[in-house]
Amino acid sequence: MPPPRRAARRRDAEENRARVVAAARELFAEEGFEVPLDAIARRAGVGRATLYRNFPDRGALAAEIFDGNLRELEAQAAALGERADALLELLRAIVDMQVEAHAMVPALLQEPRAPDLAALERRVRRLLAAPLRRAKAAGQVREDLAIGDVTTGLAMIAAVTGDTTVAARRRRARRALELLLYGLLPRGESDTSD
Amino acid sequence: MPPPRRAARRRDAEENRARVVAAARELFAEEGFEVPLDAIARRAGVGRATLYRNFPDRGALAAEIFDGNLRELEAQAAALGERADALLELLRAIVDMQVEAHAMVPALLQEPRAPDLAALERRVRRLLAAPLRRAKAAGQVREDLAIGDVTTGLAMIAAVTGDTTVAARRRRARRALELLLYGLLPRGESDTSD
DNA sequence: GCTCAAGCGGACACTGGCGTCCACTTCCAC
C-alpha cells in the first residue's frame, strides 16, 4: 500500500518536533546517549508528552538523528568511489563524527542495541563492506581483517572518547585511532612469537 | 600510627563480611560494575544494612576486591623481573583477568572514577611503568608509547568485552588485544602518509 | 545458663527517570 498520506501537521506541531530533534542532537552530543528524555524536552522548551507523541522512545528519536549522520557518511563513501584508501578515509570520518556527536557509534555498535537502531547498524556494516574489500585487495589493511573487526575497532575508539570537551575528545579519539591503525608493537619487523 | 587494633569482630559478622565479598566478586564478574547493591546483598544472603555496615559504598567494596586482583598482577610483574617482554606478558595477564572479572579494568581506568579506586588506578600505572620503560629500550614496543596509551589501550579492550559468557568475552578480548598490538594496517611496510 | 552488646535484616523514606492522562490552549477552515 502507498504510504498513508499523513494528514498535514499543524505548523506549530511541526516546529515543536523540529525543536525536539535539535535539542536531542545537542544533548546526545554533550551528554551521551543516556541523557534523560526529560532533559531533552526541557532543552527543547516543550512538555514531555510532546516528545513522547513524536517519538515513542529513545530509540526512535536516535534513529531520526543518526539517520542524518549516516546519510552524510554514505555520501562521503560514494564520493570516495573505488579509491583504495576509501576505507581509511571513512574510518577517519566516522571517528571525527563520533567526536562531534559522541553518542552515535556506541549506540549503534554496542550491545545491547535498541531495536530501532538495528537497521542503522546494518547500514554501517554495508557502508564499510565494499571499501574493506578493496582496501584488502590493495594491501592497504591486513589480510585477515573482517568487517566485525572494523566495527569492533570503532567501538573500542568510541569507548575512550567520553571526555567532556570536544577538544579533549578529539585528541583522545585521534590517538586511539592512531594506536589501533598502527598497533602498539614497533613497525617494520616481523614478530614470529605466538 | 599503628593500625588501631580493631576489636575482634564476632565470628558470624566476619563470616557475613566474607560472604558479601564473595557475592560481590561473582556479581561484578557476571553483571559488571554497575550491578545493584541489593543484588549483592541478596546473593550473599544478608540484609542490605549488613552490606552497608561493612562497606559504605560500591567503591569501598570494589576496592577490597580489586586490591586482591592487583596483588596478583603485582606478583606476576615481580616474577617476570626485568624480562624485556614483561610488558606484553602483563598486558595479556590483565586482559585475561578482565575476562574473568570483567568489572575491574573499566572501573579502574574509565572516567569518572570512584574516589576509593583512584589509589588502585595509580597502582596499575606504577605496575606498568618499569616494564614499559624496558620494553621500549628493548624495541619490543613502539618508541612513542606513553603509559597513558597503555591504559587507554586496556580501556579500549575492556569496552568490547561486555558479552555474557566467559567464552565469548575471551574470544573478543583476545581479538581486540591482537588488533591493538599489531594494528589494522599491514605489517612490514613503512607507511609514510600522515 | 544468663546477660547484653554486637550484629542483624526487614521496613521505610527518598531520589530520579519513565510513561500516561486530561483539562486547557492554539491553529485553521469556514
Next chain:
DNA sequence: GTGGAAGTGGACGCCAGTGTCCGCTTGAGC
C-alpha cells in the same frame, strides 16, 4: 470571528535503586 479538532504540557503514578532506622536475634564472656 468562531467552532472544534489537533496539539500542548504540567501533574500524576510507577518503578528501581539507594541509604537509614530500629526492634529483634545471637554469639561469647562470665
